[in-house]
Amino acid sequence: MTVDFKQALADSGIPTTEAGLRAAWEAEVIAQGSQLSNTSAYSPFWRVISALVTKPLLWLLTFVSDTVLPNFFVKTAGGAWLDMLAWAVDVERKGAGRAVGQILFTRADSTGTLQVPIGTVIQSASINGTVYQLVTTALGVFQAGQSQLQIRIMYAIRSYYANAFVLFDQGVPAASYIEQMNAQVTIEGNHGHGDDLLVQVMPETQHDISLQIWPRLTLNADERQALLASVEQFVRTAFRETAGTGYVLTLTLPQSRFSFSRLGEELHQQFPGLESLRFENTDIVSQLNIPRIRNLQVAIGD
Incomplete structure (x- = not known):
């Protein structure tokens, strides 16, 4: 259950927006018999009221709804406010403690004995940009033939940003x-x-790319060579080697699948002079790295 304290103020009839306060001021002015008729946003009177009354009151209301009221209650209080609520009933905040438990170790080869020493650190993968660590607090010993073992651990309180x-x-x-x-x-x-x-450079993986193309029979020798060079540049652009070519195509990315069939489709769309083409490669599935070209061979097929 959550409580919207600003809405609670509004429900009690207290204006909590600039428009609401403006309406309340106008109603009060009329109730007091004022003859002011200029109610535009540029009225000198209302500009003074906004600067000297409305804005400071909004600051006060925000402080009350976002700070004072939430800290009146144990569920929503925090920091020194919560300590004061605890002090009122003669209770002190508990100190920080480390979570303890057990973790299951599994080994692939169960032959022989194996020790897991005290202080062994277990590290998580990155979770929302943070890496967590646990540390063993007892000696663990795999006996011969034993593939699984539970060992006591403690949260290391050494989470850090990846x-x-x-x-x-x-x-x-x-x-x-x-x-x-x-x-x-x-x-x-x-x-x-x-x-x-x-901050580090994204790790790279190196790949050999082989492509055969078959130009349309209507192309002469010079046009065939120009097509060959353009296709090579297009492929290199997909692997982020060239910039400013004006080509619109799918680029390599970390943690993704690079599809050569899609690259083939984009080559056909870009170069009408291509009759057919064939990549010798399968898709590249990248992890936290970026695929790069080690060798590129583009040849005209027989």
């Missing part, structure tokens, strides 16, 4: 940019988490 990977097009002086970014992060502290964040 590194940030930056994707550059090939040929961009990544090292100098990365140096500037890390200086902004670690020296000037612009990311808000101290030195826990390290």
Whole structure:
């Protein structure tokens, strides 16, 4: 259950918006017998009222609805306010504690004995940008033939923010940019988490690409060679090697599947002079990395 304290004020008849307060002021002016007739937004009287009364009152109402009222109740209070509520009933806030429990270790090879020493760290994958760690607090020993073992652990309270990977097009002086970014992060502290964040170049995977094309029979020798060069540039653009070509196509991305069949469709759409084509490659499924071309061979088929 959640409580909207600002709505609670409104439900009790207290205006909580600038428009509501303006309407209340106008009604009160009329009730007091005022003869003011200029009610436009540019009226000097209402501009003074807005600056000296309405805006300060809105600040006060916001403070009451967002800070004072929530901190009157244990469920919604926090910080020093919650400590004061606890003090009123002679209770002190409990200190921070580490979660404890057990974790199941599994090994693939159950031959022989294997020790898991005290202090072994178990690290999670990145969860919403944060990595969590657990640490064993007891010695674990796999006996021969034993493939699973439960060991006591404790939350290490060493969660930290995962590194940030930056994707550059090939040929961009990544090292100098990365140096500037890390200086902004670690020296000037612009990311808000101290030195826990390290900016790095996105890891790369290297691939050999082989493509055969069959130009239309209506093309002469020069047009066939121009088509060959353009197709090669198009493929390199898909792998982020060239920029400013004006081609509109699907680019390689981290954590995605790069489809050569889709690239083939886009080649056909871009070059009407292509009769047929064939890639020797299967789709590239990337993880937290970016596919790059190691070798590219584009040839005209027989």
